[in-house]
Amino acid sequence: MSPAHYLALSALLMCLGTAGVLLRRNAIIMFMSVELMLNAGNLALVTAARMHGNLDGQVFAFFAMVVAAAEVVVGLAIIMQIFRSRRSASIDDANLLKY
Amino acid sequence: MSIVFWVCATFAIVGGFGMIFSRKAVHSALWLALAMINLAVLYVSQNAEFLGIVQIVVYTGAVMMLFLFVLMIVGVDSSDSLVETIRGHRLATMLATTGFAAIVTVMVVQGVQTLAANDQPTGLDDANSAEGGNVGGIARLLFGRYVFAFEATSALLITAVLGAMVLAHRERFVPAKTQEMLSRERLGDPANAAGLPAPGVYARHNSVSTPALLPDGSVAENSIMDPLAERGVVDDISPYLSVTAAADAATAGEEEAK
Numbered sequence: 530m531s532p533a534h535y536l537a538l539s540a541l542l543m544c545l546g547t548a549g550v551l552l553r554r555n556a557i558i559m560f561m562s563v564e565l566m567l568n569a570g571n572l573a574l575v576t577a578a579r580m581h582g583n584l585d586g587q588v589f590a591f592f593a594m595v596v597a598a599a600e601v602v603v604g605l606a607i608i609m610q611i612f613r614s615r616r617s618a619s620i621d622d623a624n625l626l627k628y
Numbered sequence: 629m630s631i632v633f634w635v636c637a638t639f640a641i642v643g644g645f646g647m648i649f650s651r652k653a654v655h656s657a658l659w660l661a662l663a664m665i666n667l668a669v670l671y672v673s674q675n676a677e678f679l680g681i682v683q684i685v686v687y688t689g690a691v692m693m694l695f696l697f698v699l700m701i702v703g704v705d706s707s708d709s710l711v712e713t714i715r716g717h718r719l720a721t722m723l724a725t726t727g728f729a730a731i732v733t734v735m736v737v738q739g740v741q742t743l744a745a746n747d748q749p750t751g752l753d754d755a756n757s758a759e760g761g762n763v764g765g766i767a768r769l770l771f772g773r774y775v776f777a778f779e780a781t782s783a784l785l786i787t788a789v790l791g792a793m794v795l796a797h798r799e800r801f802v803p804a805k806t807q808e809m810l811s812r813e814r815l816g817d818p819a820n821a822a823g824l825p826a827p828g829v830y831a832r833h834n835s836v837s838t839p840a841l842l843p844d845g846s847v848a849e850n851s852i853m854d855p856l857a858e859r860g861v862v863d864d865i866s867p868y869l870s871v872t873a874a875a876d877a878a879t880a881g882e883e884e885a886k
Contacts, residue, residue, distance in 0.1 A: 532743060533739075533740040548721065555653055557656075561647060564664075564687075579752055583752075584756075584762075592777060598686055599785055599787075601691050603788050609796055613798065621714075
């Protein structure tokens with residue numbers, strides 16, 4: 530399978546993730562969409578590694594996974610904290626800094 | 629390899645669409661898990677065995693389970709309302725996504741054209757066999773050229789753990805109730821001293837989602853668990869009542885006949 534197919538799949542998943550972040554109002558689902566975008570990026574990195582014949586791309590993807598895991602932990606803790614104070618996980622309700 | 633790609637790519641895309649469009653957050657999480665498992669297969673099919681396994685263990689195993697745990701804490705009533713809260717939001721989303729897709733498409737097409745100018749992809753067979761396998765090759769890079777980035781990663785992980793602990797910690801403002809206090813509280817209020825009423829038992833239904841009746845025929849609200857009421861799955865008992873009344877009348881008729 531040529532790398533072009535993988536890159537196209539990666540681009541499509543990235544667009545799906547973007548649409549999810551923009552479309553959904555639930556903070557947790559927005560967060561999942563961000564995860565999908567990170568996965569799309571990882572797929573592109575892995576494809577690039579195969580294209581160029583060295584493993585640096587895979588190491589980059591590995592680091593992206595580590596950062597994503599740390600990000601999920603902190604982000605979900607923040608969402609839980611917001612839910613505790615507002616009883617809602619919708620991002621439209623977190624508007625205390627608006628005015 | 630071609631079959632693997634088409635099957636897994638299809639499932640990954642279906643998972644992505646399912647995640648965006650499913651109404652309940654739990655369904656979204658499961659769709660995303662499907663997409664991630666298929667991406668793991670795609671990694672393995674591209675000679676990235678280590679990343680494929682890490683993808684399954686870390687993403688579908690740890691991250692998605694963390695999402696599901698948080699959904700269980702947060703999520704009972706967190707299904708999105710499908711009403712547009714901001715006017716023109718969906719239209720703007722569609723436009724922005726289309727624009728982004730156009731940019732990405734141009735990038736991919738350009739990349740593919742330069743790719744076509746070159747030969748076939750180099751492939752990882754040489755790189756993988758140099759250190760006796762994919763894991764060895766990644767380890768050589770990770771603990772060699774990228775060792776400082778790797779060390780920084782450990783600092784990042786420790787910071788994330790501390791941050792999560794600080795953020796998720798809740799200060800207790802009132803002391804926890806002891807068993808004695810709970811017991812006194814319950815007996816001090818004679819209304820429910822014998823416990824809350826059990827769910828209703830009717831001729832055809834005795835599930836926990838059917839409320840009991842009070843002596844005056846009204847519904848006993850506290851015979852239903854709060855989470856069920858929050859989810860809105862409490863049964864309407866009026867159809868059961870007529871069946872129960874009919875069964876009662878039949879029983880009474882039989883007894884009179886005896």
